[in-house]
Amino acid sequence: MAGTAVALDLKGALKDAVNNQLGGSSNEQAATTNPENASAQDKLANINWKNPSQEDEIAVGRNVTGTILGAAPLVNDAKLQAYVNKVGRWVASQSERTSLPWHFGVIDSTDVNAFAAPGGYVLITKGLYQRLTSEAQLAGVLGHEIVHVVQRHHLKVMQKQALMDAGTSFLKEKISKNKITQRAVTTGAEISARNLDKSAEYEADSMGTVLAARAGYDAYGLAEVLQDMELLGSNDGSVALLFQTHPHPDDRVAQLSLVSGDQIDKISGGKTLENRLYKLK
Numbered sequence: 022m023a024g025t026a027v028a029l030d031l032k033g034a035l036k037d038a039v040n041n042q043l044g045g046s047s048n049e050q051a052a053t054t055n056p057e058n059a060s061a062q063d064k065l066a067n068i069n070w071k072n073p074s075q076e077d078e079i080a081v082g083r084n085v086t087g088t089i090l091g092a093a094p095l096v097n098d099a100k101l102q103a104y105v106n107k108v109g110r111w112v113a114s115q116s117e118r119t120s121l122p123w124h125f126g127v128i129d130s131t132d133v134n135a136f137a138a139p140g141g142y143v144l145i146t147k148g149l150y151q152r153l154t155s156e157a158q159l160a161g162v163l164g165h166e167i168v169h170v171v172q173r174h175h176l177k178v179m180q181k182q183a184l185m186d187a188g189t190s191f192l193k194e195k196i197s198k199n200k201i202t203q204r205a206v207t208t209g210a211e212i213s214a215r216n217l218d219k220s221a222e223y224e225a226d227s228m229g230t231v232l233a234a235r236a237g238y239d240a241y242g243l244a245e246v247l248q249d250m251e252l253l254g255s256n257d258g259s260v261a262l263l264f265q266t267h268p269h270p271d272d273r274v275a276q277l278s279l280v281s282g283d284q285i286d287k288i289s290g291g292k293t294l295e296n297r298l299y300k301l302k
């Protein structure tokens with residue numbers, strides 16, 4: 022049940038983003054006529070980019086997520102969305118940011134990829150979901166994205182952009198606070214689909230694996246998925262973007278065993294749960 026509400030909530034995020042993209046004057050008009058929209062706008066315009074609060078982080082993440090959902094909507098299967106939320110929230114509960122309102126979703130795209138946005142938003146594509154063969158693999162993939170959120174990897178890049186814009190606007194004509202935030206949100210959506218630095222990706226792999234293992238899953242879930250991608254190869258169109266945005270799966274597996282090999286061995290006896298993986302219709 023909670024999962025269905027979460028899926029609907031993601032649609033709310035999409036609505037916010039669409040409203041934001043209406044732009045300048047019509048936006049203000051919409052803001053005055055729709056109180057719900059007005060508060061979302063206020064939140065975005067008042068983000069403290071120097072030192073964002075958790076509430077700021079969530080407001081930003083909702084907008085980045087809305088932008089992604091604008092390009093690829095959620096798969097219309099409430100049971101699937103509820104299931105992915107259940108697994109994702111359980112893995113996230115092993116992290117140090119349990120106070121975030123975590124949201125997980127499967128989006129309707131044949132690409133093989135996954136995305137994270139600040140504040141606890143995690144999306145994986147149907148193309149990737151369909152390749153998974155166990156719940157432990159799903160937990161590993163979600164664990165990787167959860168770490169991007171926990172470590173504020175995307176938020177930090179967006180902060181840099183916003184503070185740079187603020188600095189520029191000080192020298193030239195004043196860019197409005199709203200504009201600065203909108204540009205940062207665009208950057209956030211772009212980097213979700215583009216690049217974080219390699220060290221952030223390796224950190225997400227190793228810490229994500231530890232989270233999944235702590236949650237009771239077989240610790241090789243993520244490594245198995247990476248090996249599967251390696252087999253697909255960079256020439257397969259569905260993984261082209263993933264290969265561009267992440268270090269080569271080969272290097273990721275090597276790095277993973279280097280960094281967390283010891284830890285993984287210590288947390289042995291986790292479950293793979295092949296049969297519990299929800300099958301898509």
Ligand SMILES: [Zn+2]
Nearest residue numbers: 165169222225
């Ligand atoms: Zn990543």
